[in-house]
Amino acid sequence: MPRPPAPTRRVTIIDVAKHAGVSTTAVSKVLRNAYGASPQMQAKVRAAIDELGYRPSASARGLRGQTFTIGVMLPDLRNPFFADILDGISAQLDGTDYQVLIAASCNSEPGEARVTDAMIDRNMDGLILIAPLTSRQRLERIARTVPTVVVGRHGRSAVHDTVADDDFIGAGLIVAHLAELGHRRIAHIEHHETNPIRLAEMPNAVRADGYRHAMHAHGLGEHIDIASTTYTQQGGYLGAQQLLARPQRPTAIFAGADIVAMGVLDALADAGLSAPADISVAGYDNTTFAAFGPISLTTVDQAGHQIGTNAARLLLDRITDGSRPTTQVKLSPTLAARRTTAPL
Amino acid sequence: MPRPPAPTRRVTIIDVAKHAGVSTTAVSKVLRNAYGASPQMQAKVRAAIDELGYRPSASARGLRGQTFTIGVMLPDLRNPFFADILDGISAQLDGTDYQVLIAASCNSEPGEARVTDAMIDRNMDGLILIAPLTSRQRLERIARTVPTVVVGRHGRSAVHDTVADDDFIGAGLIVAHLAELGHRRIAHIEHHETNPIRLAEMPNAVRADGYRHAMHAHGLGEHIDIASTTYTQQGGYLGAQQLLARPQRPTAIFAGADIVAMGVLDALADAGLSAPADISVAGYDNTTFAAFGPISLTTVDQAGHQIGTNAARLLLDRITDGSRPTTQVKLSPTLAARRTTAPL
DNA sequence: GCGAGAACGGGCAACGTTTTCCAAAATGTT
DNA sequence: AACATTTTGGAAAACGTTGCCCGTTCTCGC
Numbered sequence: 001m002p003r004p005p006a007p008t009r010r011v012t013i014i015d016v017a018k019h020a021g022v023s024t025t026a027v028s029k030v031l032r033n034a035y036g037a038s039p040q041m042q043a044k045v046r047a048a049i050d051e052l053g054y055r056p057s058a059s060a061r062g063l064r065g066q067t068f069t070i071g072v073m074l075p076d077l078r079n080p081f082f083a084d085i086l087d088g089i090s091a092q093l094d095g096t097d098y099q100v101l102i103a104a105s106c107n108s109e110p111g112e113a114r115v116t117d118a119m120i121d122r123n124m125d126g127l128i129l130i131a132p133l134t135s136r137q138r139l140e141r142i143a144r145t146v147p148t149v150v151v152g153r154h155g156r157s158a159v160h161d162t163v164a165d166d167d168f169i170g171a172g173l174i175v176a177h178l179a180e181l182g183h184r185r186i187a188h189i190e191h192h193e194t195n196p197i198r199l200a201e202m203p204n205a206v207r208a209d210g211y212r213h214a215m216h217a218h219g220l221g222e223h224i225d226i227a228s229t230t231y232t233q234q235g236g237y238l239g240a241q242q243l244l245a246r247p248q249r250p251t252a253i254f255a256g257a258d259i260v261a262m263g264v265l266d267a268l269a270d271a272g273l274s275a276p277a278d279i280s281v282a283g284y285d286n287t288t289f290a291a292f293g294p295i296s297l298t299t300v301d302q303a304g305h306q307i308g309t310n311a312a313r314l315l316l317d318r319i320t321d322g323s324r325p326t327t328q329v330k331l332s333p334t335l336a337a338r339r340t341t342a343p344l
Numbered sequence: 345m346p347r348p349p350a351p352t353r354r355v356t357i358i359d360v361a362k363h364a365g366v367s368t369t370a371v372s373k374v375l376r377n378a379y380g381a382s383p384q385m386q387a388k389v390r391a392a393i394d395e396l397g398y399r400p401s402a403s404a405r406g407l408r409g410q411t412f413t414i415g416v417m418l419p420d421l422r423n424p425f426f427a428d429i430l431d432g433i434s435a436q437l438d439g440t441d442y443q444v445l446i447a448a449s450c451n452s453e454p455g456e457a458r459v460t461d462a463m464i465d466r467n468m469d470g471l472i473l474i475a476p477l478t479s480r481q482r483l484e485r486i487a488r489t490v491p492t493v494v495v496g497r498h499g500r501s502a503v504h505d506t507v508a509d510d511d512f513i514g515a516g517l518i519v520a521h522l523a524e525l526g527h528r529r530i531a532h533i534e535h536h537e538t539n540p541i542r543l544a545e546m547p548n549a550v551r552a553d554g555y556r557h558a559m560h561a562h563g564l565g566e567h568i569d570i571a572s573t574t575y576t577q578q579g580g581y582l583g584a585q586q587l588l589a590r591p592q593r594p595t596a597i598f599a600g601a602d603i604v605a606m607g608v609l610d611a612l613a614d615a616g617l618s619a620p621a622d623i624s625v626a627g628y629d630n631t632t633f634a635a636f637g638p639i640s641l642t643t644v645d646q647a648g649h650q651i652g653t654n655a656a657r658l659l660l661d662r663i664t665d666g667s668r669p670t671t672q673v674k675l676s677p678t679l680a681a682r683r684t685t686a687p688l
Numbered sequence: 689g690c691g692a693g694a695a696c697g698g699g700c701a702a703c704g705t706t707t708t709c710c711a712a713a714a715t716g717t718t
Numbered sequence: 719a720a721c722a723t724t725t726t727g728g729a730a731a732a733c734g735t736t737g738c739c740c741g742t743t744c745t746c747g748c
Contacts, residue, residue: 062403
């Protein structure tokens with residue numbers, strides 16, 4: 001199927017100005033509805049814009065200042081929880097001139113560096129970094145360069161805003177739920193974190209802390225039992241295998257993430273066990289599939305939508321006023337009790 | 345937590361030139377390793393670049409030509425199938441200077457128009473449009489403006505390349521699988537398409553066609569039974585309800601998408617039935633959750649990764665040579681038989 | 689009428705690259 | 719030694735906006 005596409009020059013502000021019989025300055029003023037344009041002129045210019053189908057070049061704008069672009073960095077496209085956050089961001093930005101562009105799957109520090117650099121290179125007006133692994137130092141350097149909101153990481157900064165769900169409370173919700181059902185040997189599968197600096201900031205660590213604290217609070221300190229793997233399906237499988245091999249097998253497993261719980265369920269099935277008959281299983285995140293009938297996973301709902309709206313709102317605020325003090329928003333998770341947990 | 349971020353001017357090509365004692369032209373040449381730069385000069389310039397931490401501004405570049413940005417339009421972040429495609433794209437683009445930026449959730453024609461316009465405004469070098477709803481006419485207009493690859497939509501164009509999975513064959517795989525298991529009353533739930541122009545091009549329509557054709561091929565023409573809803577969980581629920589209310593209830597339901605199958609399973613459970621004991625259920629897409637133990641959905645695997653690599657490769661080709669004839673790549677899906685289908 | 693001030697419109701210089709050119713120097717060829 | 723060629727490096731003009739600044743022309747209060 002041959003035929004080369006016909007090249008066609010883009011309509012510029014100059015074309016519009018000529019067509020409307022005014023200066024480019026005038027067109028620019030109308031575009032940004034800046035001061036100094038009479039209604040008649042506005043009408044003329046707008047007519048010309050429509051007639052010619054003119055669209056301002058973001059590159060040229062970027063060279064002078066704004067690009068009306070918000071960059072969102074996502075660690076993983078597969079976790080539907082992030083889609084909730086995105087929805088919140090989009091909802092908040094709807095009606096503004098800003099366009100959201102996403103860079104995904106930068107699941108390593110160098111990967112994140114590449115992505116954030118790329119966003120800065122492209123003159124984006126603001127960045128929303130979701131669950132970044134990047135060092136605090138680099139994070140602050142980024143935030144000093146461009147308005148930034150960090151999502152899902154605990155710990156405050158003088159230079160960027162922060163939005164996170166309270167993972168400490170969330171872990172407590174699960175432990176309380178299971179304890180109420182009569183469970184005492186409640187085990188946890190955590191994402192192993194080696195980096196000591198990130199230790200206190202990353203959600204996984206906070207969830208583990210919350211688990212420990214809640215266990216103590218319910219007088220179950222002696223039953224604390226943590227398998228340290230990763231927040232992946234395989235990590236859940238391996239973690240569950242470890243826990244099932246204990247001399248005193250737990251009666252409930254709190255997986256640090258829904259995807260981990262999937263691995264746990266697989267391991268149970270392979271061991272000829274089932275949830276909740278033999279062992280109760282809980283996850284964390286309330287991802288879309290957790291609600292599917294055959295799974296029906298008890299989990300913690302992280303108000304992803306609200307996280308998104310808050311992040312976007314804070315970012316817009318900071319774009320308009322870069323010098324206002326930074327804010328830390330901490331949202332409260334809720335329990336989503338379903339059918340993988342049952343009374344002992 | 346007060347303290348405004350310290351503003352800091354960006355390092356430009358001029359700074360690098362001064363620091364290296366050469367002209368900006370020279371730096372530019374080194375950057376693009378263009379002709380006319382001696383080894384010594386290259387060394388000097390590279391040293392200066394490293395020392396100053398210089399990064400070229402994409403805006404300024406865009407004003408003159410390339411931005412080294414590839415835009416990917418995704419209809420829906422929640423469908424993990426798209427993540428597979430993205431992985432393929434990233435894999436192919438890895439090692440090049442191109443950065444992928446995603447715009448998501450433009451689940452309507454006006455939404456898609458906004459997104460594609462935004463990408464063109466930003467001078468992106470190429471676009472990958474995944475399962476677009478946009479009219480053929482607009483699609484071609486876009487492709488005439490910027491190198492474009494359309495993914496997941498059947499029908500060829502003289503102006504853009506196309507990559508798609510063969511949905512006709514895929515639907516046939518499911519029907520063959522079910523027929524082999526002894527099923528005869530195999531029903532289908534389709535996504536209702538009203539727009540006649542899109543009718544032949546959209547995957548959902550092709551899947552329904554493939555279903556019809558395969559039914560005839562297996563001598564089951566009289567049992568063709570289609571519930572027309574949407575490709576959503578709720579669509580699956582409603583579709584299953586319709587099918588269950590038939591005087592002659594089907595023994596197998598082929599849902600046009602995995603998410604639809606989830607709704608079907610819910611409807612079965614609510615009716616006191618289960619799969620595959622009472623009714624076999626199959627989906628389409630092999631999304632991540634289809635493989636989860638408790639679900640274990642029989643489905644069709646669309647080589648998402650390959651779709652992505654092919655799309656990216658074609659796009660790079662077209663960016664370097666816009667006049668080469670267009671290509672249509674059609675990949676073959678495979679059956680992923682799991683536990684929601686069983687012999688009659 | 690008259691001056692002050694507001695309203696309106698436009699000229700022009702950035703912004704940071706790339707891309708022609710073009711000159712000078714080095715090298716090769718008779 | 720004179721000339722042709724290649725190599726090397728730079729000057730300068732775009733690219734499409736915006737924002738500062740300046741000159742008009744209104745408007746209005748006296």
